[in-house]
Amino acid sequence: MQVLREEITMAQAEVVALMRQSGDGAGDDQADAGSKTLEREQEMSLANNAREMLLQDQHALDRLANGTYGVCESCGQPIGKLRLEAAPRATLCVPCKTKQERR
Template sequence: MATKKATAEATTATKAAASALAVREGEDAWTKSELEEVVGELREQREHSLQVLTVQEAELSGLMKDPGDGAGQDQADMGATSFERDHELTVLNSERDKLAQIERALVAISEGSYGICESCGEPIGKMRLMAFPRATLCMTCKQREERR
């Protein structure tokens, strides 16, 4: 439900005011075609994430149904099953986080706040956003975060 709403809002934003989005000093304003390209990329990423989530959830469901403590299972088998479950959960949570970032980016586009660093409030930069459309931090803040 939120996905369709974000898509509709993002489409409206591309028609409304691509040039009103934040850019770094020395960069040209967003053009309608540049923003449409970013929105298209976000939509593709969202569709891919939704497909991955569907597959991962099915695999995890199968692993959760397998108790792993049946006859003939030694500690190594149980350990391997437990490791596999943990790995699937990690992949699933990572994909959910990615999907949330995509949705946030689409909403930010629709609200006209796309391209503003969530940490310092400065523009993230068109080139960074075109390379990584779901970025929420400028390079300086991202580097600072990664050092922690």
């Protein structure tokens, strides 16, 4: 989790730097402005993904602490060893996850 926190911090710092750069973009042509916007959006996306993974990790640790890790949050059935090995952050069994994705 420390690695995720460091990634979030780095990505946020890069977003701030990109925001500052975009503010003094007077005179930039459209290609430069577009490149800066793309870089900023990519950094924001990376930071958001890292933040989401950190939240999922914390939720998994909370579930371990309260004894509900490996139990589907929807139906209450065991999630299954192979699914947890493939996706340790999983909170739903395969049938419930399939139902959720169909919606």
